[in-house]
Amino acid sequence: MAGVTPKTVSRALNDAPHVSKAVRQKVKEAAAELDYLPNLAAQSLIARRSYLIGLTYERPSPSYVVDLQNGALGRLEDGRYRLVVLPFAHVASRPDELGRLLLRAGLDGVLLAPPACDQPVLLDMLERHKLPFGRITPHSELDRGIVVTMDEAAAGHAVAAHLLSLGHRRIGIILGDPSHAASVGRMEGYRRAFGDAGATIDERLMVTGDFTYDVGYSAARELLGLAPRPTAILAQNDDMAAAAIAAARDLGLAVPGDLSVAGFDNSEVSRTAWPQITTINQPVRQMAWDAADRLIAALDGKSDVPGPKRRDHAHELLVRASTAPPPD
Amino acid sequence: MAGVTPKTVSRALNDAPHVSKAVRQKVKEAAAELDYLPNLAAQSLIARRSYLIGLTYERPSPSYVVDLQNGALGRLEDGRYRLVVLPFAHVASRPDELGRLLLRAGLDGVLLAPPACDQPVLLDMLERHKLPFGRITPHSELDRGIVVTMDEAAAGHAVAAHLLSLGHRRIGIILGDPSHAASVGRMEGYRRAFGDAGATIDERLMVTGDFTYDVGYSAARELLGLAPRPTAILAQNDDMAAAAIAAARDLGLAVPGDLSVAGFDNSEVSRTAWPQITTINQPVRQMAWDAADRLIAALDGKSDVPGPKRRDHAHELLVRASTAPPPD
DNA sequence: CGAGAATCGGTAAACGTTGACATAAAACTA
DNA sequence: TAGTTTTATGTCAACGTTTACCGATTCTCG
Known part of the structure; x- marks a missing residue:
């Protein structure tokens, strides 16, 4: 891309002003031609964010895990943020270890499923390090962090x-x-x-x-x-x-x-x-979506308009074939 | 940390030579005290790697997905690499779109489950951009990339x-x-x-x-x-x-x-x-573990000693209660 | 036609860490 | 003790972007 500074390339690709249409077009074409992709590490360094969202869970049930993930991913799907999965066994016995894992993972925010979302030690650590977190169906300290609950x-x-x-x-x-x-x-x-x-x-x-x-x-x-x-x-x-x-x-x-x-x-x-x-x-999927949504809103600084930090979701009784009146 | 340059801190925390025991100790204590964690973006920038491994899959079955993830995570558990999940629907109809998603995610390597692992267009893109990939149970072009198969x-x-x-x-x-x-x-x-x-x-x-x-x-x-x-x-x-x-x-x-x-x-x-x-x-778990293992070996440059790029895993017939001789 | 504004392109610095290299201090060696 | 190696510490630059700022050009309108 002869005769064009990196700055100009940056401006052109980010649709920033101060670039003529001709140059912008030329840069974009050249970028596509050369398979150029901006270096995310450099962008992260200057933006002071990693665009990584963590998800931690412990529950072994596969369908629960997948619902959680799909819910969160549904909200992240524009590709700006990426989802890092960080399962962790036996949180209750070593919450500080999970805390260190999460803090070292370089995340912008983290979604906590039960029972991690109810570990005060963990919440303390995250708050101290200013790592924003969304809690999915916590049962205590409902005023800390972003909270999505079901009764x-x-x-x-x-x-x-x-x-x-x-x-x-x-x-x-x-x-x-x-x-x-x-x-x-x-x-x-x-x-x-x-x-x-x-x-x-x-x-x-x-x-x-x-x-x-x-x-x-x-x-x-x-x-x-x-x-x-x-x-x-x-x-x-x-x-x-x-x-x-x-x-x-x-x-x-x-x-x-x-x-x-x-x-x-x-x-x-x-x-x-x-x-x-x-x-x-x-509604695990919806709750995960919701938690991701509000977490991202907070990260993007749109938290001025958010409404309550807590949101409740309704359960639903599904009567199927395994229940009937007792014999006789 | 008065009177100590960042360089020294870096050396002390990374257990690099050229630091006295006293200083190393002092730095480590101070780091713990101040909750200091090195900036991953800066490290990534200079190391030219993100320490992110991607996992892409399409199959909806939760237990399959969770087995895949757990297998890969089992190998990644030292925390050096992180796992990013990137499910993608209908790969067959738009492999290039998945390719762009993976390339933009800033990964060091990616694990491909079926059917993505069998998309030549996708493999072409990854090879062109030199993004290493591990393929889990592919069925064609078994000589491309790291391959883990089952017959x-x-x-x-x-x-x-x-x-x-x-x-x-x-x-x-x-x-x-x-x-x-x-x-x-x-x-x-x-x-x-x-x-x-x-x-x-x-x-x-x-x-x-x-x-x-x-x-x-x-x-x-x-x-x-x-x-x-x-x-x-x-x-x-x-x-x-x-x-x-x-x-x-x-x-x-x-x-x-x-x-x-x-x-x-x-x-x-x-x-x-x-x-x-x-x-x-x-053996989905083992195959995912294996694919992650060899992918990481390749990333860490240990691929000189790797043995064959392809490895086969054995299936196992589990005879349980749903099969019996036909009636009469 | 000239003053001011908008547009365009460029330069320098910064983000936080590490590699290469230089110097200073300490520990050996003869 | 002087010379030599080893160890410790520091300085500079670099990684690839973006922000802040500056000059130059072009446009607008009285």
Whole structure:
């Protein structure tokens, strides 16, 4: 590009003023010809931003992870920002390590899924280093950072109320990982629903799982071995609900004829299971989109007009084929 | 850090020589104290690398995506490189667009899952711009770039031979998306297996799907509506196999009593379905790990010692509860 | 036609780090 | 002790852009 300074090239490609149409055109053609692409590191250096957004999660369920990612990516799709995935196991036991990982990743901002979004130590670190963050369905300290929530207790209430309204009273409960605040919130909703129905929760019918299929299976076997057997099982996610269905079938029980099963999350497995599982749709995609949207707005300095830093999304009870009135 | 030049700080933190122990110690303490982190953009600028690895995929199946990611991340876990996810729909119809996306993302290297890994136009672009790439299970031009493969035809042979050896002869086939070369390779294996068993494929029992549950369901309904009904269904992935099981049940057929079903991929759904689905384990995680490993070796200039650029991984037939001899 | 404004192109400096090289100090060697 | 090597520290420039600023040219309008 003889006789043209880098400055002029920059101006031409960025559609900045002070360049004649002729030169701009010539530069653009030459750039295309030579496969020229501006160096992102140099741009980052001067702009003091990396145009990288991080996403950290722990939950193993593939469909949850993919929903999160797709939601965030949907908002990033113009290609200006890029999404870096940073899964991290056992946040609860070493939040500072995750903090260091995130801070060293050179991000402009980060999206935190549960349970990382509820780690005060982590939030402290991010705030101290002024790394903006969006929290997806946190359960505590809702005034810190950008927050996107769903009322887990209300959702838990809805699914429990559904079983109760069908007439079930002996209802087994398979809890998720107790270190996830979601587990607590959902349980709270279950309790309220039982109270509203004038029923009481039999603590002997509560088993702690960890959101995985395998542990869910053992938990279900345990519940189904009790006498009298529960007529329904409330699982705190769909993987465990699918496991409960498999356990019932392995014992020769029909679902929902002998046992109703309800899950939580509207994950892939709830649709591919047979019968399809009654569950709660958590709008994970939308929430991730929303969190990314507001995070980027903040990064781009448009946060003057944003409205509330917190936004709530509605759950949805999906009644499918795995629940029915109790036998007799 | 009075009286110490940036150069010295750089040397101290990078454990470079020419720094006294005392100064190094002091610098490190001060860095920790002040929460100092070197600017990655500046480092990238001078090193001429971004320490970003891209991962592009199209297949919608969540467990496949997560396996890919986790495999690659497993190799990247020291935190030196970061993983950027760049899903892209319909590569076949606009490979150049994906190419531009990848080239503009400022990556040091990129991992290509099917079907992107089989797009010559894309490979041309990447080679022209000297962006190193690792291809996960490509089916053509196996001499370009870093290649990690599995013998899809052999795997297809194995699963088809399993059904044939159980005595099935009327076998329905649900194909995946024909634009994925995997679909072709698997089909080739099915054909060989039929040939080896002295059986022939009834083309009327072949239906084209697209690897998704919903289309798989319709395809299965179509097959099961034929008379005489097939006694087994070979689905080209697990999502479609799960759909076939659901379709059978909705018609009142028992699996595997009335109908055997086999899938492909050993994805989550093959384990959470009931009965668990006979399938092929594609070592997606290991392949992604391997591709990342060799890509990074190439980036780090260790490619002098690498051995062959191509590596094959073995499939594994997992016989589970969804297959049995045909009725009567 | 001339004053002021808008437009065009260019130069210098900066972003934060590291490589190459120079100098100063300390540690050995004979 | 003088000479020589080793170690420590510092200076300069460079990576590839963009921002700030400056002069030169062209346009506008009284």
